[in-house]
Amino acid sequence: DQQVKQNSPSLSVQEGRISILNCDYTNSMFDYFLWYKKYPAEGPTFLISISSIKDKNEDGRFTVFLNKSAKHLSLHIVPSQPGDSAVYFCAAAGGTSYGKLTFGQGTILTVHP
Amino acid sequence: DAGITQSPRHKVTETGTPVTLRCHQTENHRYMYWYRQDPGHGLRLIHYSYGVKDTDKGEVSDGYSVSRSKTEDFLLTLESATSSQTSVYFCAIGILQGNYGYTFGSGTRLTVV
Numbered sequence: 001d002q003q004v005k006q007n008s009p010s011l012s013v014q015e016g017r018i019s020i021l022n023c024d025y026t027n028s029m030f031d032y033f034l035w036y037k038k039y040p041a042e043g044p045t046f047l048i049s050i051s052s053i054k055d056k057n058e059d060g061r062f063t064v065f066l067n068k069s070a071k072h073l074s075l076h077i078v079p080s081q082p083g084d085s086a087v088y089f090c091a092a093a094g095g096t097s098y099g100k101l102t103f104g105q106g107t108i109l110t111v112h113p
Numbered sequence: 114d115a116g117i118t119q120s121p122r123h124k125v126t127e128t129g130t131p132v133t134l135r136c137h138q139t140e141n142h143r144y145m146y147w148y149r150q151d152p153g154h155g156l157r158l159i160h161y162s163y164g165v166k167d168t169d170k171g172e173v174s175d176g177y178s179v180s181r182s183k184t185e186d187f188l189l190t191l192e193s194a195t196s197s198q199t200s201v202y203f204c205a206i207g208i209l210q211g212n213y214g215y216t217f218g219s220g221t222r223l224t225v226v
Contacts, residue, residue, distance in 0.1 A: 004155075006155075032209050034209075034214045036214065036217075041219075041220075042219055042220070043117075043203050043205075043217030043218050043219050043220050044156070044203070044217045045217070046213065046214035046215070046216070049209075049213070049214055089155055089156065091156075091214070093209050099144065099161075099163075099208060099209060100146070100158055100161060100171065101146075101156075101158070101209070101214075101215065102158075103148075103155035103156040103157070104155050105153055105154060105155045106155050
Protein backbone atom coordinates (compact mmCIF):
# COMPACT_ATOMS: atom_id res chain seq x y z
CA ASP A 1 0.00 0.00 0.00
CA GLN A 2 1.96 2.97 -1.33
CA GLN A 3 0.63 5.96 0.60
CA VAL A 4 2.93 8.42 -1.17
CA LYS A 5 3.37 8.08 -4.92
CA GLN A 6 5.61 9.75 -7.45
CA ASN A 7 4.25 8.48 -10.73
CA SER A 8 6.98 9.88 -12.96
CA PRO A 9 10.20 7.86 -12.61
CA SER A 10 12.14 10.45 -14.56
CA LEU A 11 11.97 13.99 -15.93
CA SER A 12 14.24 15.72 -18.42
CA VAL A 13 14.35 19.52 -18.85
CA GLN A 14 16.55 22.14 -20.46
CA GLU A 15 18.69 24.45 -18.37
CA GLY A 16 16.83 27.64 -17.56
CA ARG A 17 13.38 26.08 -17.93
CA ILE A 18 10.99 25.11 -15.16
CA SER A 19 11.09 21.64 -13.61
CA ILE A 20 7.84 20.39 -12.08
CA LEU A 21 7.93 17.27 -9.95
CA ASN A 22 4.68 15.77 -8.75
CA CYS A 23 3.62 13.71 -5.78
CA ASP A 24 0.28 12.23 -4.70
CA TYR A 25 -0.72 10.86 -1.34
CA THR A 26 -3.65 8.83 -0.07
CA ASN A 27 -3.52 9.21 3.72
CA SER A 28 -5.69 12.17 4.73
CA MET A 29 -3.94 12.25 8.12
CA PHE A 30 -0.71 13.49 6.55
CA ASP A 31 -0.21 17.13 7.49
CA TYR A 32 3.47 17.80 6.85
CA PHE A 33 5.21 17.31 3.54
CA LEU A 34 8.85 17.50 2.51
CA TRP A 35 11.05 17.25 -0.55
CA TYR A 36 14.50 15.71 -0.45
CA LYS A 37 17.22 15.73 -3.09
CA LYS A 38 19.67 12.87 -3.46
CA TYR A 39 22.91 12.67 -5.41
CA PRO A 40 24.53 9.28 -6.15
CA ALA A 41 26.49 7.77 -3.26
CA GLU A 42 25.20 10.43 -0.87
CA GLY A 43 22.38 10.57 1.63
CA PRO A 44 19.19 12.50 0.90
CA THR A 45 19.36 16.19 1.76
CA PHE A 46 16.38 18.22 2.90
CA LEU A 47 15.18 20.73 0.34
CA ILE A 48 11.89 22.31 1.37
CA SER A 49 8.78 21.52 3.36
CA ILE A 50 5.18 22.62 3.74
CA SER A 51 2.56 22.11 6.40
CA SER A 52 -1.08 21.51 5.64
CA ILE A 53 -2.08 24.96 6.88
CA LYS A 54 -0.35 26.45 3.83
CA ASP A 55 -0.76 25.90 0.13
CA LYS A 56 2.59 27.31 -0.98
CA ASN A 57 6.11 27.67 0.35
CA GLU A 58 9.06 29.26 -1.42
CA ASP A 59 12.78 29.08 -0.88
CA GLY A 60 14.83 30.71 -3.61
CA ARG A 61 14.41 28.78 -6.85
CA PHE A 62 12.29 26.13 -5.15
CA THR A 63 8.55 26.35 -4.53
CA VAL A 64 6.31 23.64 -3.15
CA PHE A 65 2.56 23.72 -3.78
CA LEU A 66 0.04 21.72 -1.79
CA ASN A 67 -3.49 20.90 -2.96
CA LYS A 68 -5.13 19.20 0.00
CA SER A 69 -8.44 18.49 -1.72
CA ALA A 70 -6.61 16.63 -4.49
CA LYS A 71 -4.04 15.15 -2.10
CA HIS A 72 -1.34 16.40 -4.42
CA LEU A 73 1.86 18.33 -4.02
CA SER A 74 4.37 19.58 -6.52
CA LEU A 75 7.88 20.99 -6.49
CA HIS A 76 8.75 23.74 -8.96
CA ILE A 77 12.36 24.58 -9.73
CA VAL A 78 12.85 27.84 -11.61
CA PRO A 79 15.19 28.25 -13.35
CA SER A 80 16.54 24.71 -13.56
CA GLN A 81 20.31 24.26 -13.46
CA PRO A 82 22.48 21.25 -14.39
CA GLY A 83 23.47 20.95 -10.72
CA ASP A 84 19.83 20.21 -9.93
CA SER A 85 20.16 16.84 -11.66
CA ALA A 86 19.46 14.33 -8.91
CA VAL A 87 16.77 12.03 -7.54
CA TYR A 88 13.96 13.90 -5.80
CA PHE A 89 11.87 12.25 -3.12
CA CYS A 90 8.67 13.59 -1.65
CA ALA A 91 7.80 12.52 1.88
CA ALA A 92 4.88 12.94 4.25
CA ALA A 93 4.14 12.65 7.95
CA GLY A 94 1.18 13.12 10.25
CA GLY A 95 -1.54 11.46 12.24
CA THR A 96 -0.40 8.26 13.89
CA SER A 97 2.83 8.29 11.93
CA TYR A 98 3.84 11.74 13.13
CA GLY A 99 7.58 12.00 13.34
CA LYS A 100 8.07 9.14 10.91
CA LEU A 101 8.36 9.94 7.24
CA THR A 102 6.69 8.01 4.43
CA PHE A 103 8.55 8.46 1.14
CA GLY A 104 7.57 8.27 -2.49
CA GLN A 105 9.54 6.20 -4.99
CA GLY A 106 11.57 9.11 -6.28
CA THR A 107 11.87 10.97 -9.60
CA ILE A 108 15.17 11.25 -11.44
CA LEU A 109 15.57 14.81 -12.72
CA THR A 110 18.05 15.48 -15.51
CA VAL A 111 18.73 19.09 -16.47
CA HIS A 112 20.50 19.41 -19.82
CA PRO A 113 22.87 22.33 -20.47
CA ASP B 114 26.86 15.15 6.98
CA ALA B 115 25.94 17.32 9.95
CA GLY B 116 27.52 14.97 12.51
CA ILE B 117 26.20 11.63 11.29
CA THR B 118 28.58 8.83 10.43
CA GLN B 119 27.56 5.46 9.10
CA SER B 120 29.89 2.47 9.08
CA PRO B 121 30.82 0.55 7.12
CA ARG B 122 30.15 2.42 3.87
CA HIS B 123 30.20 -0.81 1.86
CA LYS B 124 29.86 -4.42 2.90
CA VAL B 125 29.52 -7.75 1.14
CA THR B 126 28.34 -10.64 3.26
CA GLU B 127 27.13 -14.18 2.81
CA THR B 128 23.57 -15.39 3.19
CA GLY B 129 22.84 -16.53 6.73
CA THR B 130 25.47 -14.45 8.48
CA PRO B 131 24.64 -11.75 11.02
CA VAL B 132 25.54 -8.19 10.07
CA THR B 133 25.58 -5.03 12.17
CA LEU B 134 25.51 -1.53 10.74
CA ARG B 135 26.41 1.43 12.90
CA CYS B 136 25.10 4.97 12.97
CA HIS B 137 26.96 7.49 15.09
CA GLN B 138 25.83 11.07 15.66
CA THR B 139 27.51 13.96 17.40
CA GLU B 140 24.37 16.15 17.54
CA ASN B 141 23.11 14.67 20.82
CA HIS B 142 19.78 14.18 19.08
CA ARG B 143 17.14 12.10 20.75
CA TYR B 144 15.45 10.83 17.59
CA MET B 145 17.15 8.39 15.20
CA TYR B 146 15.86 6.31 12.31
CA TRP B 147 16.98 3.51 10.00
CA TYR B 148 15.70 3.47 6.41
CA ARG B 149 16.46 1.27 3.43
CA GLN B 150 16.39 2.48 -0.16
CA ASP B 151 15.39 0.17 -2.98
CA PRO B 152 14.51 0.91 -6.62
CA GLY B 153 10.79 1.43 -7.05
CA HIS B 154 10.21 1.77 -3.31
CA GLY B 155 11.92 4.97 -2.30
CA LEU B 156 13.00 4.92 1.33
CA ARG B 157 11.21 2.69 3.80
CA LEU B 158 11.43 2.89 7.57
CA ILE B 159 12.94 -0.16 9.27
CA HIS B 160 13.20 0.88 12.94
CA TYR B 161 13.34 4.09 14.88
CA SER B 162 14.34 5.30 18.32
CA TYR B 163 13.02 8.09 20.49
CA GLY B 164 15.77 7.76 23.08
CA VAL B 165 18.17 5.41 24.81
CA LYS B 166 16.66 1.92 24.96
CA ASP B 167 13.46 3.29 23.42
CA THR B 168 12.98 1.74 19.99
CA ASP B 169 10.09 0.68 17.82
CA LYS B 170 9.37 -1.04 14.52
CA GLY B 171 8.83 0.62 11.19
CA GLU B 172 7.08 -0.73 8.11
CA VAL B 173 9.78 -3.23 7.04
CA SER B 174 11.21 -4.47 10.34
CA ASP B 175 11.10 -8.25 9.72
CA GLY B 176 14.60 -9.71 9.87
CA TYR B 177 16.07 -6.64 11.56
CA SER B 178 16.73 -5.65 15.14
CA VAL B 179 18.14 -2.46 16.63
CA SER B 180 19.80 -1.31 19.79
CA ARG B 181 20.44 2.07 21.31
CA SER B 182 22.47 1.91 24.49
CA LYS B 183 23.90 5.43 24.09
CA THR B 184 22.36 8.59 22.67
CA GLU B 185 25.00 8.81 19.96
CA ASP B 186 24.86 5.26 18.61
CA PHE B 187 22.04 3.42 16.86
CA LEU B 188 22.88 -0.08 15.66
CA LEU B 189 20.99 -2.05 13.02
CA THR B 190 21.46 -5.83 13.00
CA LEU B 191 20.45 -8.24 10.29
CA GLU B 192 20.07 -11.38 12.33
CA SER B 193 20.59 -13.77 9.41
CA ALA B 194 21.22 -11.91 6.17
CA THR B 195 19.18 -12.80 3.08
CA SER B 196 19.53 -11.66 -0.52
CA SER B 197 16.35 -9.59 -0.15
CA GLN B 198 18.21 -7.44 2.36
CA THR B 199 20.68 -6.31 -0.30
CA SER B 200 20.03 -2.58 -0.23
CA VAL B 201 21.36 0.83 0.69
CA TYR B 202 20.76 1.64 4.33
CA PHE B 203 20.43 5.19 5.62
CA CYS B 204 20.43 6.46 9.15
CA ALA B 205 18.69 9.74 9.97
CA ILE B 206 18.32 12.02 12.94
CA GLY B 207 15.85 14.76 13.72
CA ILE B 208 12.26 15.71 14.31
CA LEU B 209 9.77 17.35 12.04
CA GLN B 210 9.13 20.91 13.06
CA GLY B 211 9.26 24.33 11.54
CA ASN B 212 10.93 24.29 8.18
CA TYR B 213 13.25 21.38 8.93
CA GLY B 214 13.41 17.75 8.00
CA TYR B 215 15.58 14.88 9.03
CA THR B 216 19.32 14.84 8.40
CA PHE B 217 20.55 11.69 6.73
CA GLY B 218 23.90 9.94 6.81
CA SER B 219 25.79 8.97 3.66
CA GLY B 220 24.49 5.41 3.66
CA THR B 221 25.81 1.86 3.80
CA ARG B 222 25.64 -0.25 0.65
CA LEU B 223 25.08 -3.85 1.72
CA THR B 224 25.29 -6.78 -0.67
CA VAL B 225 24.21 -10.24 0.48
CA VAL B 226 25.57 -13.02 -1.75
